[in-house]
Amino acid sequence: xxxxxxxxxxxxxxxxxxxxxxxxxxxxxxxxxxxxxxxxxxxxxxxxxxxxxxxxxxxxxxxxxxxxxxxxxxxxxxxxxxxxxxxxxxxxxxxxxxxxxxxxxxxxxxxxxxxxxxxxxxxxxxxxxxxxxxxxxxxxxxxxxxxxxxxxxxxxxxxxxxxxxxxxxxxxxxxxxxxxxxxxxxxxxxxxxxxxxxxxxxxxxxxxxxxxxxxxxxxxxxxxxxxxxxxxxxxxxxxxxxxxxxxxxxxxxxxxxxxxxxxxxxxxxxxxxxxxxxxxxxxxxxxxxxxxxxxxxxxxxxxxxxxxxxxxxxxxxxxxxxxxxxxxxxxxxxxxxxxxxxxxxxxxxxxxxxxxxxxxxxxxxxxxxxxxxxxxxxxxxxxxxxxxxxxxxxxxxxxxxxxxxxxxxxxxxxxxxxxxxxxxxxxxxxxxxxxxxxxxxxxxxxxxxxxxxxxxxxxxxxxxxxxxxxxxxxxxxxxxxxxxxxxxxxxxxxxxxxxxxxxxxxxxxxxxxxxxxxxxxxxxxxxxxxxxxxxxxxxxxxxxxxxxxxxxxxxxxxxxxxxxxxxx
Numbered sequence: 001x002x003x004x005x006x007x008x009x010x011x012x013x014x015x016x017x018x019x020x021x022x023x024x025x026x027x028x029x030x031x032x033x034x035x036x037x038x039x040x041x042x043x044x045x046x047x048x049x050x051x052x053x054x055x056x057x058x059x060x061x062x063x064x065x066x067x068x069x070x071x072x073x074x075x076x077x078x079x080x081x082x083x084x085x086x087x088x089x090x091x092x093x094x095x096x097x098x099x100x101x102x103x104x105x106x107x108x109x110x111x112x113x114x115x116x117x118x119x120x121x122x123x124x125x126x127x128x129x130x131x132x133x134x135x136x137x138x139x140x141x142x143x144x145x146x147x148x149x150x151x152x153x154x155x156x157x158x159x160x161x162x163x164x165x166x167x168x169x170x171x172x173x174x175x176x177x178x179x180x181x182x183x184x185x186x187x188x189x190x191x192x193x194x195x196x197x198x199x200x201x202x203x204x205x206x207x208x209x210x211x212x213x214x215x216x217x218x219x220x221x222x223x224x225x226x227x228x229x230x231x232x233x234x235x236x237x238x239x240x241x242x243x244x245x246x247x248x249x250x251x252x253x254x255x256x257x258x259x260x261x262x263x264x265x266x267x268x269x270x271x272x273x274x275x276x277x278x279x280x281x282x283x284x285x286x287x288x289x290x291x292x293x294x295x296x297x298x299x300x301x302x303x304x305x306x307x308x309x310x311x312x313x314x315x316x317x318x319x320x321x322x323x324x325x326x327x328x329x330x331x332x333x334x335x336x337x338x339x340x341x342x343x344x345x346x347x348x349x350x351x352x353x354x355x356x357x358x359x360x361x362x363x364x365x366x367x368x369x370x371x372x373x374x375x376x377x378x379x380x381x382x383x384x385x386x387x388x389x390x391x392x393x394x395x396x397x398x399x400x401x402x403x404x405x406x407x408x409x410x411x412x413x414x415x416x417x418x419x420x421x422x423x424x425x426x427x428x429x430x431x432x433x434x435x436x437x438x439x440x441x442x443x444x445x446x447x448x449x450x451x452x453x454x455x456x457x458x459x460x461x462x463x464x465x466x467x468x469x470x471x472x473x474x475x476x477x478x479x480x481x482x483x484x485x486x487x488x489x490x491x492x493x494x495x496x497x498x499x500x501x502x503x504x505x506x507x508x509x510x511x512x513x514x515x516x517x518x519x520x521x522x523x524x525x526x527x528x529x530x531x532x533x534x535x536x537x538x539x540x541x542x543x544x545x546x547x548x549x550x551x552x553x554x555x556x557x558x559x560x561x562x563x564x565x566x567x568x
Contacts, residue, residue, distance in 0.1 A: 081555025314530035331396030353536025
């Protein structure tokens, strides 16, 4: 079954709420171009045994961590999705379906208590996966000593007592998850949450074996030998800092007969040109394209397109290391938001199918009960306008009592990131006389640390949804929110967003409007962030690579159903 707006409507009516559960939206373009989905179910059982089932891939950054309680990045979530498995997993149609859960859970009449039965499944060391592995992992993610970012973010207001644990008024051991026995897991929610089962496919909710984690101590998840795996593959030959690693078929995986690949080899390649060369030489089976390479290979028969729901934007840090920054001034934020040509950026610099974003909630992501895109409510906001940008900047300089300004722009160190940063620097300095932009280009893990410590002025960041609902974007900017490491705070925004999961949760129209009002306040009134683009991806992919499934949230790809056919 392909996902469609009609499917969303049925789901919405079933839940009598606007939360979009379990599905991946209109992902047909992405799924069709990265997999032969119409043949997948049949062909994965018929792969010729004489074909070497080895896939060679490129990753654009190092692995920051393989601890599911600590991971916050796309690389980590992508790998965890392939080496571990939670109660649910996104399938080939991007529908969340039972995985380690042995079928659907039993749900109490009030919608608050879910009881899962754990299927017969093993860890990579041969020991059984138990209900306690889930209880331990989730509570560990809520333990303040773990310093998890995603644990509190994903469980707050969803799992019973998570909010009180975050606030310090209750111990993490009181989280509403309990192993009744080795095969039975009971989860108690704070309130009915229609998208709850969709969350169960997300990396933060993966299990961890308590005895193993305890034995590893501070070394846990620091290299490939310091992690246990219960998914389709195991991670190998990763020393914690290296630029290469492997995934190997997990012979202990409960559904191992579905898995055809025996080996996936990764190398970190940050320059698109290097990736294209490796692809052309036959060393890699897939290579991302950006900029000049995307244009150069636009007619190549190996070209595939992926539309994405990730949105990139400027984060404006209003307080750096305890001191207010110039970005605490709303006029300065407005000026930067309007001072660069987004169309030229996506057409000339990125050239990968990305589109300008004058919004936060992406296009073609979530729909109301009539099938209308959420994006239609507010349309475009804070569009490029050099004259308005200049006027706002001059007002901001006057507010600050200065005639010129220097702002540091934190960015990644890949070739594509550097070109994007250079383009934006040129645009901002050209359209805002008196502004100097100082580029700070660092490896991904360093940027994560600087973001966590709020040690930056402005940075290019992005967000991909964790589940199919506008709330996954809007709650980022709540006062004190997990990703809100820029001191943005607005009481009206907090009220609008919070109402969407409380008093308006079962009023679809009012909830929709509250989220739209909050987006408008964030983007076009407070200029809390500066949207840049909604990402599209272009790759070269060998025609003998089949069955890779791209996902709209969580881990980017699944290789459980991938295989090699026709290479020889």
